[in-house]
Amino acid sequence: MNRAAASHEVDGGPLIRATSDRDVLAEAAGLTVGYGGVAAIENVSFRVRRGERIALLGPNGGGKTTLLRSITGEADRISGSLRVSASWATVPQTERSxxxxxxxxxxxxxxxxxxxxxxxxxxxxxxxxxxxxxxxxxxxxxxxxxxxxxxxxxxxxxxxxxxxxxxxAGLLLLDEPFTGLDASSSDRLETLIGALATEERGILIATHDLEQARRWDLVVCLNRRQIAFGPPGEVLNLAVLEATYGGAIVAIPDSGGLGILPPHHHHQS
Ligand SMILES: Nc1ncnc2c1ncn2[C@@H]1O[C@H](COP(=O)(O)OP(=O)(O)OP(=O)(O)O)[C@@H](O)[C@H]1O
Ligand SMILES: [Mg+2]
Structure with a gap:
């Protein structure tokens, strides 16, 4: 869902191929964030552009919610930089209470x-x-x-x-929106997210679903620090997945693919 990159002149410099700065909704470089001065995730660097769906992957406690909270200002920036240039809206992790x-x-x-x-x-x-x-x-x-x-x-x-x-909001922050959804509700929500991205929004989605993340534009892998950021096809290899999920990585029978066993999910046989 990447918008076509436009060629343009920057500061009289050479002609470069890049999306214009206007398309960047948020950008972090070497960002460490946490709570009460204690780091929860370290060295995070990513960029969100209009039209992108970005998966936040990681184990429980890996820092997905904290990364979203850094954008909303609910988690403290300890070092590094974060620039948020769009208005944002959050869909928080479900609170049944x-x-x-x-x-x-x-x-x-x-x-x-x-x-x-x-x-x-x-x-x-x-x-x-x-x-x-x-x-x-x-x-x-x-x-x-x-x-x-x-x-x-x-x-x-x-x-x-x-x-x-x-x-x-130009930037939608969705914290595990698929948790507890049946297959048809999930499909419907994923279609909606795709449509909203084509309307020039940027969408960050914390998820435990690797296969879903593979269908999106970019992934951020987190395990108390950033393990990787990039297109799923480049980033989601065994080494990255092991560093992200540790021993919770499993081969999916008959598919040749890899899956994860998050601690709060039941193994489906
Ligand atoms: N309000 C808080 N105060 C102090 N520490 C916190 C707070 N919220 C989260 N943490 C810590 O920050 C780290 C990252 O937690 P976070 O909730 O961001 O993980 P997560 O990837 O969203 O996990 P989950 O998959 O369970 O939602 C954890 O060690 C957690 O204990
Ligand atoms: Mg969370």
Whole structure:
């Protein structure tokens, strides 16, 4: 889903082939981030451009969520640089404990407008219209009035993405959005993510699914430090996967491929 690189002149220098700076939504170089001054992931260097789906791979505790939090400012930058030049929206890792709040899918989508309203204004007709449009975009408008906590996991993910679209975020940060989804919901969400990327957004997706990551544009492999960053076809070799997942790497029978056994996943025989 890479946009065609454009040729252009930079600072009177030679003609180079590069996407314009405008296409870079976020860029980290030698970034170390953590909590309370203690490093959680070290030496992270990556770049997110418009139109890219980037998988964040790594074991539990490897630092996927922390990397997303570095962009939102919820984790501390300890050293290195991070430039975020787009507005971002997050879809956090599922918290089941919050699902008994009596809010509708529409309410959740409308919440995407709150940050852009002055503090004295309630969301009104315009914000509701924008929220409905976003729900339409993610295929959830028919369930706008449904209670959020009663939706399926896949439907909730799509509503939360709608909230991000209401925020008009250029950068979507999805933390394990496929966890708990059945195959058809996963396919549907993956199709939506692909469509949103073609609309010039950049999308970072923490996932435990290697096969999915192979279908996307770039991968960041994390295991308390950055193991690799690049196109899946170049990066996802045995050495990188072993450094990323350690002993949790397994050969998938009859496929010739490699899979991972994350600690919280059951082995499917
Ligand atoms: N709020 C926090 N305060 C202190 N340490 C934290 C905090 N959140 C995460 N960590 C630590 O940072 C490291 C990376 O955790 P992180 O949650 O980013 O991993 P992850 O790859 O998202 O894992 P999972 O697959 O389980 O979601 C872990 O050692 C974790 O204990
Ligand atoms: Mg996480």
């Amino acid at each position: 919050r699902l008994d709040y009596p809010v509708s899918a529409l309410d959740v989508a409308v919440m995407g407008s709150l940050a852009s309203l002055p503090w004295w204004r309630q969301p009104g007709r315009r914000e509701r219209a924008a929220a409905l449009q976003a729900l339409e975009r993610v295929g959830m408008v028919k369930l706008a009035g449904a209670t959020f906590g009663e939706l399926s996991a896949g439907q909730r993910q799509r509503v939360l993405i709608a909230r991000g679209l209401v925020q008009d």
